[in-house]
Amino acid sequence: MNPDAVLARLAFDLPPERIAQTGAEPRDSARLMVVGEAGLSHRVFRDLPELLRAGDVLVFNESRVIPARVMARKPVTPGGFGGGQVEVLLLREEAVPELGGNVWSAYLKPAKRAGKELWLGQHRAEVVGVLPDGARLLRFGRDIKPHLDEIGRLPLPPYIDAGDSDETWRERYQTVYARTPGSVAAPTAGLHFTPDLLARLDALGVERHALTLHVGAGTFRPITGSVAEHVMHAERYAISEETAGAINRAKAEGRRVVAVGTTTVRALESSANEDGTVNPGEGDTSIFITPGTPVRVPDLLITNLHLPGSTLLLLVAAFAGEARIKAAYDAALAEGYRFYSLGDAMLLERGL
Template sequence: MPDPRTEADAVLARLAFELPPERIAQTGAEPRDASRLMVVGREGLEHRIFHDLPELLRAGDVLVFNESRVIPARVMARKPVENGFGGGQVEVLLLREEAVPELGCSVWSAYLKPARRAGKELWLGEGEARHRAEVVGTLPGGARLLRFERDIKPHLDEIGRLPLPPYIDAGDSDETWRERYQTVYAREPGSVAAPTAGLHFTPELLAHLGALGVERRAITLHVGAGTFRPISGSVSEHVMHAERYAISASTASAINRAKAEGRRVVAVGTTTVRALESSANEDGTVREGEGDTAIFIVPGVPVRVPDLLITNLHLPGSTLMLLVAAFAGEDRIRGAYDAALAEGYRFYSLGDAMLLERESLSGQR
């Protein structure tokens, strides 16, 4: 069977579009659930508001969230100078803690800027929070391995800033973004980018859905910086960065019961889809467990678990455009994005949302 990725370049070309810069959302809706919501199903398109979600879901639906929490992973470092630490500045974006036993117990992958002039030693933070990092290797894609002399995690709140996508003007204080760029249900620290579909939920909306009889379950996938990276070159050559995920026994059991009983599974965000599909059996049931996933979902790869997907409007030429085309069908996604451009929808992390209905598996194949 041919690799579906060989056809994906043509799909991306057909889904390409020009987005005026002013359509990139710089602030989220206030309140969060006041954003627009485009419903994309087999019967066509419908324009709603996100707080209408209880009218679009029903009792027995299983709503699956990614509970990962964004960490303040952007840290300014300095190169050492003789008898001090006041050398040139290097921006460090910590990606995740790596298990490399031969290097010690506190090793992180990180992007450095500028990487070429970073040297072999960096000092992050000041005073009691100062941490020495040794640059000990380079990973595929350009990330560096940093070995710390002690655990840096307890000090990230003090020395780090929340990482934001480059298309957001981070003019507000870091304290403001620590609330705004975080879902209301975030629990497990580890992401360097928010699972942004969840930014539309409020405690009140969650309570309304619970009263309706919608079942709420959680997974964790720690979002890496590579998730939103545009594809450069051909799709077949694109390397997906591995991300850590975990699915509990109770979540797997709830999803499997729902599927056996003909109830719908609703994934909140593409990161949730990636976690569920990484643990999916051929019949669409889900296994509990945890691990790293570099799953690459493109048209021609069946999506077996979720029936509905809540997601934002994505960057053209990205792996996420391929994922939503695989989920809902290329033609429906093309029509949805044409409508979003024509109707003034706001794009990307802080923008509006879509509720996508899955294309049938027979249609995907």
């Protein structure tokens, strides 16, 4: 199967006004399109307990978005300020033994004029390297993580008009179950859940388990050339023995595994054997799931509506099948669904 041809057939024009700028209120009032063997149906996200059943295993990505966007200053003199601003998007802490600890990869704007020294609040960073994708390596004199709440802002996607206060976004652009800090973008399929909805799923007998995949800035990168040439950024994931065991028991007993979001799919498939057995552990993944790639673990996928020409559109086509996704996106455009991070959702059955 030719992924470039699939991407071309799935291309669509999206009016700018269909890009959601605010999430549904309450969160679980977003629309939910159900896509499967029986065709399409239109529901509301709070109907999810009517669409799942006792014994289903719901797997969440509990990564928490960090305030990774920081306005830094270049020094005029060593240790001084006033040399101009540089926007820093911290990506992740990197293990580079020869550079010591407290090293982060980051995108800088403007990168070429950033110089060799930056001050993020009262915290000095040296620019000590350049990665193949243009990201810089910043070395701090101390652990910067405890200070990000003070000096940083939440890194919203570029297609969202961040008119509200950072305090508002720190609540809204975060899942209600987020725990482990490390993402620079929210695992957005989970934004639709509320404590009340989770309680209703618990009462139904749906099992809830969590893993972590720290979402990187590469999630925003469209495919600009051929699919074969597109480079996926590595992202860190971790799956506990408890979560892996629950998934493997469900698979062995014929119960369904429901992945909340494409990041959960990527973590599960990165850790799975060819027979779909999930292995606990942690590591980096740059897995690129395209049509023709078998998806072995989840039976259902909760996901939002994705960017044309994106890696995520290829992933959902690989999961549900090209024909189903084409029909679903045609229906979403015709029926007024809201797209992207803060938009509406789909519940997809895995294709045969």
